Amino acid sequence: MPEKTAATTASTGTETVTTTAAAPDTVLVTKAPKARSLWSDAWHDLRRNPLFLVSAGLIVLLLIVSAFPGLFTSASPRDADLANHYLGQPNWSHFFQPDWFGYDGQGRSIYSRVVYGARASIIVGVGVTALVTILGTLVGMIAGYFGGWVDTILSRITDIFMGIPFLLGALVVLTSFEKRAIWVVILALVFLGWTQIARVARGSVITIKQADYVVAAKALGASTTRILTRHVLPNAVAPIIVVATIALGGYIAAEATLSFLGVGLAEPTVSWGVDVSSGREQLRNAPHVLIIPSVMVSITVLSFLMFGDAVRNALDPKLR
Amino acid sequence: MTIIEETAGVPAPRAGGEASGPLLEVRDLHVEFHTRDGVAKAVNGVNYSVASGETLAVLGESGSGKSVTAQAIMGILDMPPGKIPHGQILFRGQDMLTMSNDERRKIRGRKIAMIFQDALSSLNPVLSVGYQLGEMFRVHQGLSKKEAKAKSIELMDKVKIPAAKARVGDYPHQFSGGMRQRIMIAMALALEPDLIIADEPTTALDVTVQAQVMDLLAELQREYNMGLILITHDLGVVADVADKIAVMYAGRIVETAPVHELYKRPAHPYTRGLLDSIPRLDQKGQELYAIKGLPPNLLKIPTGCAFNPRCPKADDICRTEIPALVPVTEQDGSELPGRGSACHFWKETIHG
Numbered sequence: 001m002p003e004k005t006a007a008t009t010a011s012t013g014t015e016t017v018t019t020t021a022a023a024p025d026t027v028l029v030t031k032a033p034k035a036r037s038l039w040s041d042a043w044h045d046l047r048r049n050p051l052f053l054v055s056a057g058l059i060v061l062l063l064i065v066s067a068f069p070g071l072f073t074s075a076s077p078r079d080a081d082l083a084n085h086y087l088g089q090p091n092w093s094h095f096f097q098p099d100w101f102g103y104d105g106q107g108r109s110i111y112s113r114v115v116y117g118a119r120a121s122i123i124v125g126v127g128v129t130a131l132v133t134i135l136g137t138l139v140g141m142i143a144g145y146f147g148g149w150v151d152t153i154l155s156r157i158t159d160i161f162m163g164i165p166f167l168l169g170a171l172v173v174l175t176s177f178e179k180r181a182i183w184v185v186i187l188a189l190v191f192l193g194w195t196q197i198a199r200v201a202r203g204s205v206i207t208i209k210q211a212d213y214v215v216a217a218k219a220l221g222a223s224t225t226r227i228l229t230r231h232v233l234p235n236a237v238a239p240i241i242v243v244a245t246i247a248l249g250g251y252i253a254a255e256a257t258l259s260f261l262g263v264g265l266a267e268p269t270v271s272w273g274v275d276v277s278s279g280r281e282q283l284r285n286a287p288h289v290l291i292i293p294s295v296m297v298s299i300t301v302l303s304f305l306m307f308g309d310a311v312r313n314a315l316d317p318k319l320r
Numbered sequence: 321m322t323i324i325e326e327t328a329g330v331p332a333p334r335a336g337g338e339a340s341g342p343l344l345e346v347r348d349l350h351v352e353f354h355t356r357d358g359v360a361k362a363v364n365g366v367n368y369s370v371a372s373g374e375t376l377a378v379l380g381e382s383g384s385g386k387s388v389t390a391q392a393i394m395g396i397l398d399m400p401p402g403k404i405p406h407g408q409i410l411f412r413g414q415d416m417l418t419m420s421n422d423e424r425r426k427i428r429g430r431k432i433a434m435i436f437q438d439a440l441s442s443l444n445p446v447l448s449v450g451y452q453l454g455e456m457f458r459v460h461q462g463l464s465k466k467e468a469k470a471k472s473i474e475l476m477d478k479v480k481i482p483a484a485k486a487r488v489g490d491y492p493h494q495f496s497g498g499m500r501q502r503i504m505i506a507m508a509l510a511l512e513p514d515l516i517i518a519d520e521p522t523t524a525l526d527v528t529v530q531a532q533v534m535d536l537l538a539e540l541q542r543e544y545n546m547g548l549i550l551i552t553h554d555l556g557v558v559a560d561v562a563d564k565i566a567v568m569y570a571g572r573i574v575e576t577a578p579v580h581e582l583y584k585r586p587a588h589p590y591t592r593g594l595l596d597s598i599p600r601l602d603q604k605g606q607e608l609y610a611i612k613g614l615p616p617n618l619l620k621i622p623t624g625c626a627f628n629p630r631c632p633k634a635d636d637i638c639r640t641e642i643p644a645l646v647p648v649t650e651q652d653g654s655e656l657p658g659r660g661s662a663c664h665f666w667k668e669t670i671h672g
């Protein structure tokens with residue numbers, strides 16, 4: 001058998017030379033500009049989009065802050081000096097000083113707490129998004145691709161989870177934990193949040209599995225795993241990524257909400273939600289204690305929403 | 321290119337299998353689709369066979385079951401709602417319908433490959449052409465990325481895509497329709513299968529390109545000595561390429577014949593109708609013949625011969641009895657090899 005193959009390919013080689021010898025060089029001279037894939041095309045668009053540049057810049061800054069908070073402030077977020085008790089008002093001109101944003105009710109530097117609080121929000125946001133995307137894509141892809149009873153069962157399970165009111169569900173889940181470490185909050189949000197991605201993934205997989213190139217791949221002997229990973233997933237992933245980036249902001253907001261309600265993160269964890277919650281007590285006398293962490297939450301959520309929007313526009317130019 | 325060794329100038333003819341029997345044989349194949357409105361019988365007892373190096377053209381209008389038969393052979397039928405109640409598909413004597421999914425998958429691509437009608441939608445838009453071609457070698461033969469790329473370029477040369485080396489990284493949308501179809505052909509050829517099924521390979525192309533693609537297909541088929549099943553509704557495409565023709569109507573084969581015989585003397589009123597509906601230069605100015613009526617609803621196939629409501633020769637017997645595919649003979653009773661007709665009045669049709 002190998003001998004035969006060699007023989008046929010050999011003849012291929014010689015014949016090719018004779019048949020194409022007339023044409024190729026002239027064609028090569030006018031070589032088309034480098035082809036762009038969907039992703040490099042999207043990147044090409046994004047680099048020129050101010051919305052994307054601003055939001056991406058903010059997100060990068062947030063990531064750096066949450067990774068290395070020590071670089072941005074010398075004060076510890078847990079140092080309480082009651083001499084500062086309420087309320088050193090903000091000193092707007094003291095950039096990056098502990099008293100830049102003033103002090104909270106226990107005399108802790110708000111600036112420092114804001115810096116250290118970023119980590120909790122980012123970990124929750126990114127962690128929940130990552131897990132939700134993996135879980136949702138898996139469930140949605142299996143349901144959409146295999147269809148039939150597999151789809152029926154998985155879709156009903158998705159519906160059941162979707163039927164649970166988010167806040168109520170989170171309250172119930174979280175109050176059943178004695179100690180609410182950050183991973184508990186993450187798992188609670190994943191538990192309630194994966195359905196959205198699952199639906200999106202299922203929908204786009206159903207569209208794609210009917211595409212001729214999936215049938216063609218099957219006809220040329222590709223295995224199910226290969227079809228799913230090489231043909232279905234890369235084509236289905238764009239809407240999933242869009243939904244995931246937009247949802248990321250929502251998870252950060254949800255963490256703040258739950259912490260504010262007292263069922264999310266709690267002292268001594270440093271988190272914006274926790275600070276908003278404690279700032280509420282002295283809203284009249286010292287509004288900045290509440291407002292500054294709230295603004296941080298808003299800016300962060302907004303950056304992720306803008307980021308998601310920009311990515312969506314880049315991946316689907318028809319939406320513009 | 322390093323893999324190639326100049327061992328022999330002429331390609332070794334492919335072994336036609338252990339036995340000299342046909343490469344692929346379809347026996348009494350039935351396919352039905354269970355829909356809300358009832359059972360649509362798309363294929364009702366099809367028999368045909370292809371040998372190595374032979375081209376079988378399956379001719380028929382939309383809904384005649386020609387593509388469904390091909391899908392059943394490839395095993396890419398959507399199994400609900402589709403169903404194969406009985407029949408056999410023998411590849412080198414082995415029934416593919418009783419094989420496990422894994423065994424069938426190993427035949428697909430390696431032994432039997434398929435070319436689809438619309439090459440643009442049959443190629444994955446997010447992967448480069450070279451990647452998709454190379455995938456065949458990487459997955460089935462375990463070649464490295466580099467070797468696979470070299471092989472892809474070689475294949476693209478083979479199907480006469482100009483500047484293959486420069487275009488191997490391009491995406492499907494950057495190619496013209498004819499070039500895309502060539503890439504599909506290259507993908508099907510990649511593993512040098514024994515049989516290629518081409519499902520209306522030229523329908524989506526314009527006429528000048530159609531001829532080029534058909535020529536290429538015929539040339540490659542000769543070179544590799546493959547069997548080829550050509551599914552089409554275009555009588556013009558078939559004439560030059562096919563060895564024998566099977567005409568399908570409402571899920572049955574109504575006539576089989578060597579290609580030129582069929583054009584010369586059709587033995588079924590449906591075939592005759594098809595041939596008469598080809599516009600001809602010498603009949604310029606006259607009204608073009610058309611087979612009256614519509615193709616049958618597959619949910620309610622007429623009793624007797626499915627063609628009877630549209631047939632100019634229909635008689636009472638046609639409305640009650642399904643005609644079997646019988647061998648067609650000369651007037652004096654001498655045999656006409658390869659010819660068959662499923663018509664009660666085949667004698668009148670061919671000799672009348």
